[in-house]
Amino acid sequence: MDPMLSYVLENTEFIDRKLQEYMSNGNPLLKVLQESINYTLFSGGKRIRPLFCFIVGELFGLRRDKLVSLACALEMIHTASLIMDDLPHMDNAMTRRGKPANHVIYGQDVAALASIGLLTRAYEVVLNDPGLSGEKKSRVVCKLANVVGIDGMVGGQFVDLKFSNKAMDHATLDYIHTHKTAVLFAASGTTTAIIGDATEVEAQALEVYANNIGFAFQIADDLLDALGNTDEVGKPLKRDSGNFVMLHGVEKSKQVLQEHSNRAREAIQLFQGRNDKLIALGHMLLRRKS
Ligand code: IPE
Ligand code: IPE
Ligand code: MG
Ligand code: MG
Numbered sequence: 001m002d003p004m005l006s007y008v009l010e011n012t013e014f015i016d017r018k019l020q021e022y023m024s025n026g027n028p029l030l031k032v033l034q035e036s037i038n039y040t041l042f043s044g045g046k047r048i049r050p051l052f053c054f055i056v057g058e059l060f061g062l063r064r065d066k067l068v069s070l071a072c073a074l075e076m077i078h079t080a081s082l083i084m085d086d087l088p089h090m091d092n093a094m095t096r097r098g099k100p101a102n103h104v105i106y107g108q109d110v111a112a113l114a115s116i117g118l119l120t121r122a123y124e125v126v127l128n129d130p131g132l133s134g135e136k137k138s139r140v141v142c143k144l145a146n147v148v149g150i151d152g153m154v155g156g157q158f159v160d161l162k163f164s165n166k167a168m169d170h171a172t173l174d175y176i177h178t179h180k181t182a183v184l185f186a187a188s189g190t191t192t193a194i195i196g197d198a199t200e201v202e203a204q205a206l207e208v209y210a211n212n213i214g215f216a217f218q219i220a221d222d223l224l225d226a227l228g229n230t231d232e233v234g235k236p237l238k239r240d241s242g243n244f245v246m247l248h249g250v251e252k253s254k255q256v257l258q259e260h261s262n263r264a265r266e267a268i269q270l271f272q273g274r275n276d277k278l279i280a281l282g283h284m285l286l287r288r289k290s
């Protein structure tokens with residue numbers, strides 16, 4: 001098997017196991033809430049952000065045990081954002097990963113609580129990690145809260161909902177891509193760099209890499225929206241009110257995606273000789289079909 005593929009499979013299994021541990025709650029009163037959380041948390045997510053975290057960690061000689069609370073927190077935040085994104089008053093999407101969206105099965109009330117439950121558990125698992133110093137925990141959680149909140153994903157989703165249309169200006173589109181998607185990618189790198197005691201220069205290089213990959217990742221998502229096959233992509237397509245492809249067209253979008261991908265690659269030259277997995281991850285993300 002391709003070594004990158006076996007790396008991904010092995011680590012995905014590990015992440016799934018740990019997510020079960022961190023999220024499980026035996027209270028019978030909460031059974032349906034737990035089912036709603038598990039429904040989206042274990043429905044075939046690619047686990048890109050935790051994998052990115054582990055791969056960056058290797059650059060600093062960090063074993064995955066040292067990073068697992070952060071890796072799972074990133075996936076919890078991401079899953080929470082997907083449940084919320086699909087809600088009727090947001091994107092009103094009925095499917096996710098080829099299955100009915102969370103609210104379609106559990107109702108909007110339970111889905112909203114599942115999303116907030118995942119989000120808050122993310123901070124809790126990092127703060128409860130006995131393997132991290134108090135100083136690192138507070139820096140990591142502060143960064144996570146910042147990229148989730150008004151300055152990050154919440155702001156990006158707001159601008160997407162309220163201002164995205166086929167005639168929006170480039171600055172608005174740029175804001176949406178950066179804040180709704182790229183910031184969580186970038187934070188996966190920067191928070192790992194905090195735990196790994198990265199130098200300023202290393203942390204900066206990782207941030208440039210992750211911002212560019214994150215931005216390109218959303219262009220890839222918009223290209224899938226325009227060109228993908230609904231069954232393969234697993235979510236409703238051509239429903240965005242405005243996106244990169246609508247503004248720039250397919251060819252230009254592919255070109256800009258490539259430019260961001262090149263910039264990402266250049267940024268990690270610094271880690272030459274040890275950056276193969278980071279490069280492979282970039283390829284995997286930008287060539288995805290779902
Ligand atoms: C989809 O993200 C939402 C965007 C930010 C574009 P992913 O493609 O990482 O979603 P899953 O978890 O693998 O389904
Ligand atoms: C997703 O953007 C961004 C977040 C979930 C934060 P989209 O609305 O484009 O994502 P999909 O296409 O529903 O996965
Ligand atoms: Mg959306
Ligand atoms: Mg959506």
Ligand code: MG
Nearest residue numbers: 221222225240
């Ligand atoms: Mg989309």
